Amino acid sequence: GGAGALAYALRYVRTLERGPDYEIPMLRSILGRSRAAIVHSAAVESDLRANGFTGPVARIPHGAWIVDTDRMAYRQRLGLDERTPLIGIFGFLKPYKRIVECMRAFRRLIRLAPDARMILVGEAHPELPLESMISSMGLAAHVRHLGFTPIEDFNGYLGACDIVLNLRYPTVGESSGTLLRALGMGKSVVVSDVGSFREYPDEICLKAPVDTGEEEHLFEYLNLLVSRPELTRALGVRARAWVERECNWQSVARRYASFLEAVVEGREWHAPEPAKAATAAVGEASVPSEYIAGWAPVQDGSRAYVESHLTRLEKTLAITPPANAGDRVLEMGAYLQITPALKTRLGYSEVRGCYYGPSGGTKQRTVTSESGEVFECRIDFFDAEKDCFPYEDGYFSTVLCCELLEHLSADPMHMMIEIHRVLKPGGHLVLTTPNIVSLRAVAGILQGFHPALFPAYIRPREAGADARHNREYTPNEIKSLLENSGYEVTLLETGPFRDEPRPEHGWVEHLLDRYILPKEHRGDGIYAVGRKAGAVRERYPSWLYS
Structure with a gap:
């Protein structure tokens, strides 16, 4: 080989074992002037200690975005x-x-x-x-x-x-x-x-x-x-x-901020606990279906509607955080189906409802259950896409926005921003809506039908809100909607939406398997909970507005 072989070996063979061009000695002068350090791993923390750094060290995961591609x-x-x-x-x-x-x-x-x-x-x-x-x-x-x-x-x-x-x-x-x-x-x-x-x-x-x-x-x-x-x-x-749970930027940023505050204040730092998912409340406030149905009168057809939606209504109450002392709750689009249970079973001290109507209007509603229990609730009227909600900043601990989002036709972010305003810091938004990428929707579109749960127009009438669905959402869109609006997503699930016979969708699951497409989040309804964690991030998200 001679000199040529030696030169090749020095250039290529040796370099195969040469690591990154980072040298800890280069960092010693920086460390010597630092009050604290943030690392992503125990390995680096050990290196810092071995090189004489004695200040506080926080081990915080590397942040990551979840990127979806075609x-x-x-x-x-x-x-x-x-x-x-x-x-x-x-x-x-x-x-x-x-x-x-x-x-x-x-x-x-x-x-x-x-x-x-x-x-x-x-x-x-x-x-x-x-x-x-x-x-x-x-x-x-x-x-x-x-x-x-x-x-x-x-x-x-x-x-x-x-x-x-x-x-x-x-x-x-x-x-x-x-x-x-x-x-x-x-x-x-x-x-x-x-x-x-x-x-x-x-x-x-x-x-x-x-x-x-x-x-x-x-x-x-x-x-x-x-x-x-x-x-x-x-x-x-x-x-x-794991990445969604441990490395989301909201969680990582919260750890960075809390560590820096601890360093400035000269106190020991303890990593914040991950936000508790709303599912922790499931079972604690389980409301029997008979109790829910008992508030719906038979005469006007309300009972039949409630009985066909009991799975959804039970699920909604199950994911709603139970109240602490003095907590207030707002149910948007309140039909008084699950509204009484918010007070009697989940323990909210004040329950308010709202509905579409002329701004400033209000009505006191009273309902009586089959067992004779009486519930009273004030219903406020306004346009959720245009009006300022008639409540003080931070007034509510929880807001329920259930089967309402899909009806909005002009400016859903106005509603999301107003909900954010009237929620106290750390308060929860419970949001449910149909899932446009459910197994039922995929099966429908592949067989030539409309994928929406409710695509029909409503026959024209003289007054009242148009009850048709204007836009149905995907689970990923609901996640983005919550995050754009300043919430940390603590629950995102899909499941049954109406109690009715379900066709066999095994063939759709087979297609998803074949093309290695996700099968999670394919239920008919989306069930989400967001915790108010910061300011509204984006007024007009590009995925929602043009």
Whole structure:
């Protein structure tokens, strides 16, 4: 080989084991002037302590956005169908990210799964001869290097993958934004069992040791995930749920703020507890269906309506937080079906109702149950899309907005902002509405029917609100609506909406499985709870207004 071989080895072989260009000594002067430090992992905290830092240290997760992409659109760009196993490596492709080991394991995989494909998305480091490696390993027909891509395409290709490899050695404890994004997308991810990556929960990713068995582990992991797609999907579901719970920016920002306040005030910091989900209240205030139905008179048809919606009404009360002493509640669009239970069973000291009508109007309503129990409630009239609600700032602890959002035709954010105003800090908004992406909706549109739960026009009448559904929503849209309006989402579920015979939708679930599309949140109704956590973020969200 001589001098040429030595030069090649110095440039390429040695660099395969060279880690990130971060040096702790470079940070010592910064640490020496710092009162405190924030890290993402125990590995980095240990490094700081080892380098003599004695100040307070907060370990706060790396924040992440949940990005949803069009999986099939980017698979079509790659010429792949919905079933082709696709493995991806993303980011700046440096030698220490174990690219060679990944490709060797993948070369073994295609002997068992010849239809498998790999994409490498990102700029290749000058010291990584990527194209020649692909060619020399005989992988040109199975591996594509897509180079640097705009963030929209980067996310799209990430969404198209089934498996993501995010490996590195050596490591200095760095975190990976791409890794968090992949986990948040619900991808099955393999990481190196080193540094900060070792700290991720075992149930959300697979960990490959960096030793003589690394290639063998990578091959076995890839073979397992490709041959067991149901396991791959389950791993991804757990990963997404973990990111949503632990790494959402609201939670991360709250921890940053509370730590900085503790440092400034000179007190010990304790990480805030995650917001308790509204489901914690389920069962504590369970209201029997007979009690709900007992408030609806038979004569005017109200009982028949209530009995056909009992599942929804019971669920709504179950997710509504029970009152503390002195709490007030507002039910919007109050028909006095579940309104009495807010006082008698959930314990609110003051129950108010409101309904569409001329602003400033009010009416005192009294209803009597079958058992003779009497309930009185003041109903205020106004237009929720135009008027200022006739209540003081922070007056209510809880607001119920149930089966109302879908009727709004002009400015739903006006209503959301007014609800936010009249709720006290930390108060809850309970929101229920039909689900436009339910199994029923998907089945309907594939068979040529309208997907909405109630798409019909109402026969014209002289007065009163138009009761038709103007826009039905998806669960993701409800999540965005709550977050845009200054709420932390503490509950987002779907379930039955009306008590009626349900057709068999197994064939729709089969299609979702085939195209690896999510099956969660496919119930007829959306049930959500948001906790007022900050200011309104956006008056006219681009996804809702044009």
